[in-house]
Amino acid sequence: MDDRLREQLAAWLEFYRDLGIEDFYRREPGSRPETRNSKLETGQDLQPRAAAATSPAAPEPRVLSPESRAVNLSPPPLSLSLFEAPPPPRREPETLEQVRRDLGDCRRCRLAGGRKTIVFGQGNPHAELVFVGEGPGADEDEQGLPFVGRAGQLLNRMIQFVGMKREEVYICNIVKCRPPGNRTPEKDEVDACSPFLFRQIEAIRPRLVCCLGAPAMKTLLGIKEGITRVRGQFFAYGSTKAFVAYHPAYILRNPREEKILREDFETIREFLKSAG
Numbered sequence: 001m002d003d004r005l006r007e008q009l010a011a012w013l014e015f016y017r018d019l020g021i022e023d024f025y026r027r028e029p030g031s032r033p034e035t036r037n038s039k040l041e042t043g044q045d046l047q048p049r050a051a052a053a054t055s056p057a058a059p060e061p062r063v064l065s066p067e068s069r070a071v072n073l074s075p076p077p078l079s080l081s082l083f084e085a086p087p088p089p090r091r092e093p094e095t096l097e098q099v100r101r102d103l104g105d106c107r108r109c110r111l112a113g114g115r116k117t118i119v120f121g122q123g124n125p126h127a128e129l130v131f132v133g134e135g136p137g138a139d140e141d142e143q144g145l146p147f148v149g150r151a152g153q154l155l156n157r158m159i160q161f162v163g164m165k166r167e168e169v170y171i172c173n174i175v176k177c178r179p180p181g182n183r184t185p186e187k188d189e190v191d192a193c194s195p196f197l198f199r200q201i202e203a204i205r206p207r208l209v210c211c212l213g214a215p216a217m218k219t220l221l222g223i224k225e226g227i228t229r230v231r232g233q234f235f236a237y238g239s240t241k242a243f244v245a246y247h248p249a250y251i252l253r254n255p256r257e258e259k260i261l262r263e264d265f266e267t268i269r270e271f272l273k274s275a276g
């Protein structure tokens with residue numbers, strides 16, 4: 001048996017094992033299929049496995065042969081030469097509401113101590129474009145909304161530049177509580193909070209995730225290079241794409257760089273247009 005067939009066979013066996021079926025046998029070509037009815041017709045014992053397992057009269061090891069007592073539950077159309085790994089079970093995607101409920105009145109890291117509100121995120125739950133910043137500032141903490149201060153106003157202008165409205169996109173941060181003095185979130189804080197960010201993105205399933213600033217880039221893409229070398233570029237992010245741009249707060253401190261931010265948002269606009 002070649003390796004590929006062996007792997008596919010193993011996948012099938014695992015699939016059935018997950019369903020609680022553990023006994024298998026190979027039917028000889030041309031032999032009569034053994035079904036539950038055929039057992040009944042011939043009067044053979046069809047003792048259920050659970051009962052057999054608890055019965056003191058059934059200590060014999062299982063014999064995996066055509067004469068086995070196992071009921072044949074193999075799917076009819078399956079042929080050894082056409083083995084396909086079973087499709088993974090379908091899992092309903094989580095909703096943003098479920099993620100928010102799970103976050104609750106979070107105290108998973110020390111940032112809980114200094115916050116007024118949890119700034120979960122805002123916008124279209126089915127957005128094509130998601131922006132990820134660093135963490136809430138004073139205005140955001142006050143209002144419970146992301147990017148509402150001066151940096152938020154610049155982001156709003158950039159969103160309009162892309163040809164969209166703020167309510168059409170989704171905006172959130174790596175950490176949901178304001179770091180004291182607007183400092184960069186520390187590693188353990190990011191580790192505690194970022195799983196909720198990943199789940200938010202998974203729930204939204206956007207076409208593009210735009211990392212605003214180096215902390216978002218590092219958290220989402222694991223890139224350790226300086227943002228100046230990486231900004232303006234696309235990266236694979238799961239089944240979607242990510243893009244790196246400067247944080248609007250950085251542009252406010254370095255207004256000469258606004259031209260670069262515009263260029264990057266022009267790239268986003270072209271991407272969204274070409275993606276249909």
Ligand code: SF4
Nearest residue numbers: 106109112176177193
């Ligand atoms: S920053 Fe995130 S993990 Fe930390 S307390 Fe706030 S919501 Fe919880």
